[in-house]
Amino acid sequence: xxxxxxxxxxxxxxxxxxxxxxxxxxxxxxxxxxxxxxxxxxxxxxxxxxxxxxxxxxxxxxxxxxxxxxxxxxxxxxxxxxxxxxxxxxxxxxxxxxxxxxxxxxxxxxxxxxxxxxxxxxxxxxxxxxxxxxxxxxxxxxxxxxxxxxxxxxxxxxxxxxxxxxxxxxxxxxxxxxxxxxxxxxxxxxxxxxxxxxxxxxxxxxxxxxxxxxxxxxxxxxxxxxxxxxxxxxxxxxxxxxxxxxxxxxxxxxxxxxxxxxxxxxxxxxxxxxxxxxxxxxxxxxxxxxxxxxxxxxxxxxxxxxxxxxxxxxxxxxxxxxxxxxxxxxxxxxxxxxx
Amino acid sequence: xxxxxxxxxxxxxxxxxxxxxxxxxxxxxxxxxxxxxxxxxxxxxxxxxxxxxxxxxxxxxxxxxxxxxxxxxxxxxxxxxxxxxxxxxxxxxxxxxxxxxxxxxxxxxxxxxxxxxxxxxxxxxxxxxxxxxxxxxxxxxxxxxxxxxxxxxxxxxxxxxxxxxxxxxxxxxxxxxxxxxxxxxxxxxxxxxxxxxxxxxxxxxxxxxxxxxxxxxxxxxxxxxxxxxxxxxxxxxxxxxxxxxxxxxxxxxxxxxxxxxxxxxxxxxxxxxxxxxxxxxxxxxxxxxxxxxxxxxxxxxxxxxxxxxxxxxxxxxxxxxxxxxxxxxxxxxxxxxxxxxxxxxxxxxxxxxxxxxxxxxxxxxxxxxxxxxxxxxxxxxxxxxxxxxxxxxxxxxxxxxxxxxxxxxxxxxxxxxxxxxxxxxxxxxxxxxxxxxxxxxxxxxxxxxxxxxxxxxxxxxxxxxxxxxxxxxxxxxxxxxxxxxxxxxxxxxxxxxxxxxxxxxxxxxxxxxxxxxxxxxxxxxxxxxxxxxxxxxxxxxxxxxxxxxxxxxxxxxxxxxxxxxxxxxxxxxxxxxxxxxxxxxxxxxxxxxxxxxxxxxxxxxxxxxxxxxxxx
Numbered sequence: 010x011x012x013x014x015x016x017x018x019x020x021x022x023x024x025x026x027x028x029x030x031x032x033x034x035x036x037x038x039x040x041x042x043x044x045x046x047x048x049x050x051x052x053x054x055x056x057x058x059x060x061x062x063x064x065x066x067x068x069x070x071x072x073x074x075x076x077x078x079x080x081x082x083x084x085x086x087x088x089x090x091x092x093x094x095x096x097x098x099x100x101x102x103x104x105x106x107x108x109x110x111x112x113x114x115x116x117x118x119x120x121x122x123x124x125x126x127x128x129x130x131x132x133x134x135x136x137x138x139x140x141x142x143x144x145x146x147x148x149x150x151x152x153x154x155x156x157x158x159x160x161x162x163x164x165x166x167x168x169x170x171x172x173x174x175x176x177x178x179x180x181x182x183x184x185x186x187x188x189x190x191x192x193x194x195x196x197x198x199x200x201x202x203x204x205x206x207x208x209x210x211x212x213x214x215x216x217x218x219x220x221x222x223x224x225x226x227x228x229x230x231x232x233x234x235x236x237x238x239x240x241x242x243x244x245x246x247x248x249x250x251x252x253x254x255x256x257x258x259x260x261x262x263x264x265x266x267x268x269x270x271x272x273x274x275x276x277x278x279x280x281x282x283x284x285x286x287x288x289x290x291x292x293x294x295x296x297x298x299x300x301x302x303x304x305x306x307x308x309x310x311x312x313x314x315x316x317x318x319x320x321x322x323x324x325x326x327x328x329x330x331x332x333x334x335x336x337x338x339x340x341x342x343x344x345x346x347x348x
Numbered sequence: 349x350x351x352x353x354x355x356x357x358x359x360x361x362x363x364x365x366x367x368x369x370x371x372x373x374x375x376x377x378x379x380x381x382x383x384x385x386x387x388x389x390x391x392x393x394x395x396x397x398x399x400x401x402x403x404x405x406x407x408x409x410x411x412x413x414x415x416x417x418x419x420x421x422x423x424x425x426x427x428x429x430x431x432x433x434x435x436x437x438x439x440x441x442x443x444x445x446x447x448x449x450x451x452x453x454x455x456x457x458x459x460x461x462x463x464x465x466x467x468x469x470x471x472x473x474x475x476x477x478x479x480x481x482x483x484x485x486x487x488x489x490x491x492x493x494x495x496x497x498x499x500x501x502x503x504x505x506x507x508x509x510x511x512x513x514x515x516x517x518x519x520x521x522x523x524x525x526x527x528x529x530x531x532x533x534x535x536x537x538x539x540x541x542x543x544x545x546x547x548x549x550x551x552x553x554x555x556x557x558x559x560x561x562x563x564x565x566x567x568x569x570x571x572x573x574x575x576x577x578x579x580x581x582x583x584x585x586x587x588x589x590x591x592x593x594x595x596x597x598x599x600x601x602x603x604x605x606x607x608x609x610x611x612x613x614x615x616x617x618x619x620x621x622x623x624x625x626x627x628x629x630x631x632x633x634x635x636x637x638x639x640x641x642x643x644x645x646x647x648x649x650x651x652x653x654x655x656x657x658x659x660x661x662x663x664x665x666x667x668x669x670x671x672x673x674x675x676x677x678x679x680x681x682x683x684x685x686x687x688x689x690x691x692x693x694x695x696x697x698x699x700x701x702x703x704x705x706x707x708x709x710x711x712x713x714x715x716x717x718x719x720x721x722x723x724x725x726x727x728x729x730x731x732x733x734x735x736x737x738x739x740x741x742x743x744x745x746x747x748x749x750x751x752x753x754x755x756x757x758x759x760x761x762x763x764x765x766x767x768x769x770x771x772x773x774x775x776x777x778x779x780x781x782x783x784x785x786x787x788x789x790x791x792x793x794x795x796x797x798x799x800x801x802x803x804x805x806x807x808x809x810x811x812x813x814x815x816x817x818x819x820x821x822x823x824x825x826x827x828x829x830x831x832x833x834x835x836x837x838x839x840x841x842x843x844x845x846x847x848x849x850x851x852x853x854x855x856x857x858x859x860x861x862x863x864x865x866x867x868x869x870x871x872x873x874x875x876x877x878x879x880x881x882x883x884x885x886x887x888x889x890x891x892x893x894x895x896x897x898x899x900x901x902x903x904x905x906x907x908x909x910x911x912x913x914x915x916x917x918x919x920x921x922x923x924x925x926x927x928x929x930x931x932x933x934x935x936x937x938x939x940x941x942x943x944x945x946x947x948x949x950x951x952x953x954x955x956x957x958x959x960x961x962x963x964x
Contacts, residue, residue: 053807054805071812076813077812079815089607089634089645089652089656092607093632093649115644318632322631325627326628335766337626337629338583343583
């Protein structure tokens with residue numbers, strides 16, 4: 010069979026992209042189209058489903074099957090889509106408000122069910138489309154139009170929700186980290202089950218620079234670590250720093266200092282079923298001693314929901330062997346009336 | 349011997365089983381119904397059960413009832429019963445008012461001890477006198493007879509007591525000359541996995557039957573007329589099962605797999621239960637995390653190319669409103685089943701009403717028309733569920749099916765349709781030439797104004813849908829004011845044109861009359877009986893019963909114009925009457941309404957119509 014290669018352009022629709030100039034969404038869109046070309050799945054075998062919010066406009070810019078739905082419900086709609094048509098590769102695009110506030114229930118249940126969809130969570134810690142209210146990922150005390158004196162509530166950490174919902178795939182990237190974003194999107198699509206990719210995205214208008222303390226070029230190497238399965242957990246401009254186990258906790262050390270050698274540095278195992286270490290890695294925030302983790306943090310095989318549904322349908326059909334509704338009814342309690 | 353007993357021959361007879369909600373009245377009633385249907389009786393049932401799963405034993409709040417009418421010309425479960433079975437003092441107190449004059453009450457006298465009377469809040473130690481019961485009362489020691497019959501069974505006391513309902517069933521089988529082998533067959537399938545329980549119930553059933561036989565001198569027995577039904581294979585079916593099966597039939601007839609996204613809610617949950625079993629026919633039934641996910645997963649499945657359905661009751665329909673609006677905007681086929689119950693809010697979850705009509709018609713933001721249909725009886729749920737799917741697919745629209753607790757839980761004998769009895773449903777596939785030359789747009793329309801419906805994965809048909817307004821030609825997002833108005837009118841006209849594709853309204857009763865009785869949905873049986881009764885009394889009345897609510901049948905205006913006085917009868921404060929009045933302002937419309945969580949009684953319709961006619 011002739012192998013067909015796709016280019017990112019094959020996934021672009023004819024619609025003009027309407028996000029603000031400088032918005033992080035542009036980079037994520039381009040990266041997603043590159044990731045799809047890398048995966049080699051045809052545009053018509055792909056469905057992109059979103060909720061409401063700036064990021065949720067994304068399906069209109071794709072030359073795939075696309076559905077821009079209603080606020081918060083993308084996960085439920087994507088679940089129905091995948092169960093109904095399991096041959097399709099299904100992506101869900103949500104922001105932090107869409108996915109974690111109004112859609113929080115659908116989000117955790119999609120993750121729990123492990124339906125094979127790839128959720129790209131654009132986290133800019135603000136409501137952009139409604140012009141600047143705090144979101145469920147905004148830090149305590151965050152000042153916004155709807156919290157002029159600062160919020161008095163704690164945020165969700167998306168990874169923590171994913172682990173709480175017993176998620177099997179979690180990865181993180183930053184809008185400007187194009188290579189890492191593409192890498193984790195490809196890994197998310199290849200993972201069978203619900204994959205959650207959190208992308209720290211900059212809202213240039215309403216929350217400009219919210220991720221800067223971590224993502225600024227000057228500090229990014231020190232404040233982030235890109236994890237890859239089977240590789241040492243190293244970071245820093247010259248990979249001179251590493252993560253080691255310190256009792257039950259993680260610790261960032263400099264190799265060659267305080268008696269730490271490269272052998273002390275942990276090797277990332279994304280495939281281990283136990284999520285204890287994955288959770289610790291995902292909870293590092295890059296603002297204290299420990300760097301923020303990027304890359305695929307957890308990627309564990311587990312039966313997916315739609316596979317289970319389809320298998321059960323096949324098994325029950327094979328066992329009972331009814332050819333039609335009438336056939337099924339006639340096998341039950343009936344009586345016959347003749348002339 | 350039976351020949352010595354007093355046998356009454358009746359067209360139809362009504363039996364009401366009543367007891368504690370844990371007494372198994374629904375099971376006893378169901379078996380009696382199935383056995384009767386098997387004999388060729390028409391049947392109609394009305395399970396009347398409390399919202400509490402297990403209220404305190406013997407209390408008034410925990411009384412569960414099951415009423416069934418069997419015989420010939422049966423359209424309803426009957427207003428009142430010929431025979432009332434009361435398994436305890438509380439059940440008697442709650443149900444004696446349903447007995448017809450001259451009826452018979454059978455009580456388990458073992459459950460009328462002082463403590464039982466106290467729990468049922470009797471003031472005296474003579475419950476029959478206190479309730480003013482003048483009927484024939486048959487005091488049967490059901491509990492002690494059941495215990496005696498099972499003395500050697502080795503079952504524990506609790507399991508023995510669970511068989512009391514079957515003793516009562518045996519007694520009723522004797523009373524109505526029902527063959528025990530048919531009842532035994534039903535018990536066997538019910539307890540197939542528990543042979544000891546089956547044996548115990550079989551013993552008790554025979555004991556009840558024999559007991560009836562032995563006391564025959566004091567009771568009338570009944571011979572019930574059978575109907576000569578159309579030849580075919582029959583089964584007993586309740587409305588919710590019929591709904592589920594109608595959806596499966598539609599899936600077979602349109603060649604698209606059936607998907608159900610649902611969430612448990614009384615009284616609609618049995619549809620989810622039934623379709624979950626129908627994995628054996630390829631159905632994918634998903635219990636989602638909430639009502640919203642139920643409708644949304646169905647919308648996703650529809651976009652993917654499945655025949656998609658969500659099932660619920662009133663509060664769930666409220667939650668699904670935004671999702672249904674999306675299906676209106678995206679113009680996707682979607683069937684929403686609302687088994688109506690008493691409202692507002694949580695209301696009367698187990699009781700029946702027709703109070704979701706306005707919610708179904710208008711309960712969404714914006715101009716969001718959709719089709720609404722309403723089955724008339726338990727068996728009609730099959731036909732109308734099929735019709736809802738047909739309209740949804742061929743016209744590319746959400747359709748709301750307004751069933752209700754009365755017909756959803758009620759059952760009737762039903763002739764299983766032959767394979768070719770229902771039409772093929774034509775899926776609106778994109779014409780091959782349009783796919784080939786890439787000239788297809790997502791909002792291209794057919795003659796009936798419906799869009800096309802490609803299955804996800806079809807090459808050349810990748811397209812984007814969404815809740816934002818779209819350009820009428822290209823399908824791209826559009827804020828153009830003129831385009832918006834055009835799209836609003838197109839969506840409206842698309843629904844209006846469904847009228848070309850549904851049957852016209854038929855009239856029953858004395859059509860050469862001045863008075864027209866009008867109903868819709870689940871009240872049909874009562875209205876039909878009331879019309880027959882009124883005609884039999886010489887009252888000239890016709891009946892128009894609506895199953896297609898939006899759009900209305902094309903001849904609606906013409907029919908209404910033929911009558912001087914129209915009486916709209918419904919289980920709400922007049923929603924359908926208002927709906928008709930604003931469409932046909934010249935019609936002189938009066939109303940008969942009831943909002944008690946209970947179906948109409950035929951007699952109350954007859955009385956109120958008579959009163960209107962006398963005032964005319």
